[in-house]
Amino acid sequence: MQKLLASFFYRAGRRWLESVGGTGILGLALLGLVASGAQAAVFEDSMAQRTLACTGCHGPQGQSGPDGYYPRLAGKPEGYLYNQLRNIQDGRRHYALMEGLLMPLSDAYLHEIAAYFSALEIPYPPPIVQNTKAAVLARGQALVRQGDAALNIPACTQCHGPALTGVQPSTPGLVGLPRDYLNAQLGGWQTGQRKAQAPDCMATIARRLSDADVHAVTSWLASQTVPKQAHPAPRKPALAPGAVAMDCGSAR
Amino acid sequence: MKPSVPPSVAARRLLGSALALVLAVSVWVFGAADAIQVYTDANYRAPPGASLLDANQASRLAEGEYLSRVGNCVACHTAPGGAAFAGGRAIATPFGNVHSTNLTPDPRYGLGGWSADDFWHAMHHGKSRDGRRLSPAFPYTSYTHVSRADSDALFAYLQALAPVAKAPTPSSLDWPLNTQAALAVWRALYFWPQERAQAGAASQGSSPSAAAAPVAEPAGAAPGGTALASVARGAYLVQGLGHCSECHGARGPLGGLKSGKQLAGAVLPGPPWYAPSLERADQAGALSPAQTVALLQGDVSSQMFATGPMAEVVLHGTQYLRDADAQAIAAYLQSVAHTRDPLLAEPPLSASTVTQAGADAGAAKLYEDRCAQCHGKNGQGQSGAYPALAGNRAVVMVPPNNAVLSVLYGGFAPATAKHPRPFGMPPYLLTLSDAEVAAVLTHVRTAWGNRGEAVSALQVQQIRQAQARQ
Numbered sequence: 001m002q003k004l005l006a007s008f009f010y011r012a013g014r015r016w017l018e019s020v021g022g023t024g025i026l027g028l029a030l031l032g033l034v035a036s037g038a039q040a041a042v043f044e045d046s047m048a049q050r051t052l053a054c055t056g057c058h059g060p061q062g063q064s065g066p067d068g069y070y071p072r073l074a075g076k077p078e079g080y081l082y083n084q085l086r087n088i089q090d091g092r093r094h095y096a097l098m099e100g101l102l103m104p105l106s107d108a109y110l111h112e113i114a115a116y117f118s119a120l121e122i123p124y125p126p127p128i129v130q131n132t133k134a135a136v137l138a139r140g141q142a143l144v145r146q147g148d149a150a151l152n153i154p155a156c157t158q159c160h161g162p163a164l165t166g167v168q169p170s171t172p173g174l175v176g177l178p179r180d181y182l183n184a185q186l187g188g189w190q191t192g193q194r195k196a197q198a199p200d201c202m203a204t205i206a207r208r209l210s211d212a213d214v215h216a217v218t219s220w221l222a223s224q225t226v227p228k229q230a231h232p233a234p235r236k237p238a239l240a241p242g243a244v245a246m247d248c249g250s251a252r
Numbered sequence: 253m254k255p256s257v258p259p260s261v262a263a264r265r266l267l268g269s270a271l272a273l274v275l276a277v278s279v280w281v282f283g284a285a286d287a288i289q290v291y292t293d294a295n296y297r298a299p300p301g302a303s304l305l306d307a308n309q310a311s312r313l314a315e316g317e318y319l320s321r322v323g324n325c326v327a328c329h330t331a332p333g334g335a336a337f338a339g340g341r342a343i344a345t346p347f348g349n350v351h352s353t354n355l356t357p358d359p360r361y362g363l364g365g366w367s368a369d370d371f372w373h374a375m376h377h378g379k380s381r382d383g384r385r386l387s388p389a390f391p392y393t394s395y396t397h398v399s400r401a402d403s404d405a406l407f408a409y410l411q412a413l414a415p416v417a418k419a420p421t422p423s424s425l426d427w428p429l430n431t432q433a434a435l436a437v438w439r440a441l442y443f444w445p446q447e448r449a450q451a452g453a454a455s456q457g458s459s460p461s462a463a464a465a466p467v468a469e470p471a472g473a474a475p476g477g478t479a480l481a482s483v484a485r486g487a488y489l490v491q492g493l494g495h496c497s498e499c500h501g502a503r504g505p506l507g508g509l510k511s512g513k514q515l516a517g518a519v520l521p522g523p524p525w526y527a528p529s530l531e532r533a534d535q536a537g538a539l540s541p542a543q544t545v546a547l548l549q550g551d552v553s554s555q556m557f558a559t560g561p562m563a564e565v566v567l568h569g570t571q572y573l574r575d576a577d578a579q580a581i582a583a584y585l586q587s588v589a590h591t592r593d594p595l596l597a598e599p600p601l602s603a604s605t606v607t608q609a610g611a612d613a614g615a616a617k618l619y620e621d622r623c624a625q626c627h628g629k630n631g632q633g634q635s636g637a638y639p640a641l642a643g644n645r646a647v648v649m650v651p652p653n654n655a656v657l658s659v660l661y662g663g664f665a666p667a668t669a670k671h672p673r674p675f676g677m678p679p680y681l682l683t684l685s686d687a688e689v690a691a692v693l694t695h696v697r698t699a700w701g702n703r704g705e706a707v708s709a710l711q712v713q714q715i716r717q718a719q720a721r722q
Contacts, residue, residue, distance in 0.1 A: 043626075043634050052626070053662050053676025066682045090333025097661060097679045104563035104674075106667040 047116040053101055054113070060122050062177075069181040074120035077232045079169030081114035083197065083250050092195040124176045124226035132219040136212075140220025143213060144174075149242070153208050156217070158243055159201075159236065159251065164224070166232035170251045173232060179222035186214050197249035205246070309408075316409025319402055322577070323395075323493035324569030328352045338362070338416040343389045344522030346507055347429045350389035351421035358415040363407075371407040372400060377445050385435040387423065388443065393509065394495035396446040397488065442508030479583065482576075486584025489577060499527040499561070515588060519653060524718045525560040526653040528646070530585055535649055537589035541582035548578050550668025552636060557665040557674075559658060567666040615695035618688060622680065623696075631700045637675040641696050648697045648704030655697070656707065656715045659689050686712040 043049060054073065057065060062072030073081060087093040089102050089110075102110070142148075144164070147155035157164060159171055166173035174182070188194030189206035196202055209217070239245055320326065329352045331340030339354040339362075354362035363371070370381040378392035379385055386392065398406075428434050490496050497514035504510055517529030528535040539547070539556065547556040548570040558566045573581070620629070626638045633640030641647050647655055662679040665671060680689065686709040693712075697704030 043637065045637075049637070050673060050675045053664065053678045056662075056678030057682075092333060097681060100661045101663060101676065101679070104559075104567050104664050104666040106567070106672065109667040109673055112673065 047112070051113060051116065054117075057097075060120075061125060062181075064178075068184070069178060071177065071181060073117040074122040075230060076118060076172050077166050077168050077170055078111075078114045078118035080166070080172045080250075081117055082111055083170055085110045085114060087196065092197070094193065124230060127223050127225055128178065130179065130219060130223060132223065136216045137220050137223065139213070140216035140218075143217050144220060147243070148213075151208050152244070153205060153213075154243060154246055155240070156221075157237065158240065159246065159248070161233040162237055163227055163229075163233070164221070165227065165230050167236050167251075168232050168234050171232070171236075173226075173230070174221050175224045176226040176230070177222065179218045182218035182221055183214060186218065199247050199249050201246040201248035201251075312405055313409050313412055316405040316407070316412075318572065318574075319406045319493060320409055321569050321572035322489060323406070323495065324565055325355065325406075327564055327568045329355050335416040335418065337410065337413055338418040340418060340421050342421075342424075344520070345389055345425075346503075346521045348423060348425040350387045350423040350425065353390075353420055354416065354418050355410050356413045356416045356418075357411050358417050361417055361419050362415060363410060364415060366407075366411075368404045368407050371410075372403045375403050375406075378439065378443065385432055385439060387435065388438065388507075391495045391498040393443050394492060394498055396443075397492035399488075399492075402493070438506065438508065441506065482580045482583045483587050484584075485577070486580035486582070486587075489581050490584055494581065496530070500530055515585075519651065520561065523560075523657070524653050524715055525657060526649070526651055527562070528649060528654075531589050533589070534645060536645075537585075538645060539582075539585075541579065541586055544582035544585055545575075545578045548573055548581065549670060550666050551670035552665060552674075555633070555635070555639060557639070557671070559663045559665070560654060563663070563666040566668060571666070571668040571670070612695065615691035616699075618684075618692045619695050622684070623692065626675075626677070631696065631702075634675075638677075642700035642702060644702075648702050650705060652693065652697070652705075652707045652711065653715055655693055656689060656712050657719065659684070659693060660712075660716060660719070681716070686710075686716065 048055075057063075058070045058073050060074060063070055084093065085102060085105075088095060088098045105113075143153065144156045147153045147158070156174060159167065160174050161167045161171070164174045185194060186206045186209065189200075189203045190209075192203070206214075326336055328341055328343060329337050329339050331338070331352075334340050335356070337355040338358075339352045341352045342349040343352060356362040357364040357366075359365050366381055373379055373381070374386060374390075375392060375395045375398055378388065378390070378396070423430055491514075497509055499520060500515050500517060501509045502513035502516040502518050510516075515530040517527060517532070517535060519526050529537060531537045543556045545551075546553055547558055548566065550557070550566045550571040557563075570578070623641075627633055627641050628638075631640060631642035631644075639646075649655070658677065660679060660681040662677040664676045665674040667674055684692070689712045690707045690709040694706040696702065697707065
């Protein structure tokens with residue numbers, strides 16, 4: 001199972017790389033080089049220096065690697081980042097390289113690392129151009145903004161915010177992420193490879209999505225430009241009339 | 253009329269029956285010997301007053317909690333993401349995984365209903381309350397050295413925890429290794445309960461895991477005690493609750509500790525980290541007492557810190573050692589390190605370094621591009637952040653497993669009270685090939701006055717695959 005998912009990640013990463021195009025790659029590579037060069041040239045007693053073990057793979061804006069995509073850390077809600085670090089320590093998310101790195105770290109330090117990355121202000125790259133059919137995008141937008149009452153699927157905006165930039169303290173944004181990474185996360189929840197703290201609302205929702213609906217949702221999300229004001233909203237929006245509230249263990 | 257059996261078949265059947273009889277008798281004999289040991293010691297009862305039942309309860313619980321830190325019980329007895337002390341963590345052995353038990357006072361799945369005698373029975377004899385022999389993955393070969401008073405205090409602390417109803421996980425050992433008979437054989441070969449430790453008594457007739465130094469009753473960690481008392485206290489902690497030999501001790505093919513090799517160093521089952529020798533002058537035996545104390549207490553001021561599984565030991569266990577106890581352990585280890593291994597010699601530069609000479613330019617460039625920004629152009633490191641590689645025993649050690657695993661998987665020093673915000677090393681598993689890892693490590697192990705051996709791409713591949721199999 002792990003081999004299958006690893007190869008999926010790899011293929012997803014490759015497809016994403018191929019679709020970015022030459023200019024995009026070079027731009028990102030230069031950014032990465034400049035960023036790592038600037039951090040590594042002179043030693044400084046800072047969190048940026050301490051977390052070189054993280055940014056080596058995650059880069060400033062997230063980046064693709066040989067075994068998958070390492071998502072962006074900058075600007076995500078602090079509680080969400082801390083929860084993911086604990087998920088990896090506790091075995092709810094599986095990635096061997098991070099398990100070893102996080103094993104000797106204390107809870108207090110994990111909070112500090114999460115707070116550091118959460119406060120970083122780094123611009124988002126433009127969305128990757130995909131050739132998705134208009135009908136698929138329309139279905140994706142409908143699911144994201146209204147959900148599907150017949151299938152008991154809530155709107156993504158209900159928890160992730162009307163601008164889909166996330167909600168403090170623990171709900172992440174959904175825009176600014178590559179389609180294949182979003183596919184992999186929803187797939188992970190469907191199979192149980194990725195878990196969140198119980199009650200795991202994303203596992204429930206992901207299992208109600210068909211493959212076509214997953215494709216529609218992730219295609220639409222990945223095609224969105226991240227708004228200039230990309231900070232997570234301070235609180236959840238009021239429940240729309242007729243909407244059903246979800247109880248999520250990770251967002252209490 | 254029944255057909256007659258050919259003579260060769262009859263002979264084979266006779267031999268088979270004879271072997272089966274010998275096997276059955278051996279198992280019975282070992283089992284009986286095991287039972288006899290327990291019978292004779294069952295008559296042992298703590299002398300009146302030795303148990304601390306009449307002492308102040310709060311200070312007793314605090315002492316018990318401290319002892320659980322010395323033994324680092326919580327690390328093995330907690331599953332990842334699970335409740336503390338409720339068990340379920342897989343302990344790797346060469347024969348499969350054994351899962352830790354529930355130490356909370358749950359009446360069905362834990363130690364609820366146990367008495368202090370039952371707990372002592374488990375610690376000292378390695379037997380459960382119902383007489384079942386316990387797997388030595390629970391290191392009673394070390395805990396047999398723990399005094400009755402300490403066992404009682406530890407038990408009181410565990411009984412004060414909130415009960416957690418977590419059922420045990422069965423081990424993944426194959427038949428016959430998961431049978432009581434197999435355990436009886438193993439115990440007869442490798443385990444004798446430590447005689448009641450009296451002050452000044454030598455350890456004759458005790459388990460092979462006893463070292464040369466006498467194991468005395470704990471002196472209550474008197475801070476102003478004599479040097480000898482400190483070494484004795486250190487021996488008690490190292491051989492008992494510290495259970496250091498369970499990782500640092502060399503083992504034979506059946507998994508028993510080799511006599512006289514309790515601190516000789518060993519490659520661990522599971523991910524192939526190497527627990528260094530605590531005796532050899534070219535390994536951890538060369539640490540000064542101050543460096544040992546700093547490493548155990550998680551203080552990087554002396555540029556010594558633990559990585560790999562030892563980082564977990566420091567994080568959950570030894571960082572809580574009282575100063576006097578940390579110094580006692582350091583004093584004992586120093587006394588042991590003066591034992592010179594007659595085979596100890598500076599490793600000569602092997603032929604493989606000659607063939608690597610042509611690749612030196614490439615290896616030096618690799619180091620400059622990937623390593624020098626943290627570890628320094630001349631391997632000098634960065635004080636308080638990144639260890640020096642020049643003159644670093646851990647880097648040139650044989651076997652090179654820890655250096656290889658550090659390059660592949662990166663790591664942090666443990667985030668302890670004395671060093672709460674460590675600097676991290678990124679993993680190079682996905683960006684360097686086996687040959688590149690071997691080249692850069694060979695460069696590091698032979699540059700700046702380091703007199704280490706080369707590392708081959710084959711070694712890197714074997715370590716990478718052993719890690720990946722977990």
